[in-house]
Amino acid sequence: MASTELSEGSQLPDSDVNQEWKRPKRITITVNHSLYTQLVERSSREGRSISNLASYLLQRDLEGLS
Numbered sequence: 001m002a003s004t005e006l007s008e009g010s011q012l013p014d015s016d017v018n019q020e021w022k023r024p025k026r027i028t029i030t031v032n033h034s035l036y037t038q039l040v041e042r043s044s045r046e047g048r049s050i051s052n053l054a055s056y057l058l059q060r061d062l063e064g065l066s
Helices: 014-022 033-046 050-064
Strands: 003-005 011-013
Touching (some): 033 050
Antiparallel strands (some): 003 011
């Protein structure tokens, strides 16, 4: 069976490649204190995690650029 090599050096069978790339990815960003405070306050008001809120805001903004 053919396989595709990932950047981490592991390999997936080609049949699993599409599933692997669809999984959520984790990133790390640095924000200033003011932005962090705004994210904390808004995420608290909306009852969601900072990560979920940041992901939502990024997705909404990027989709608006299309």
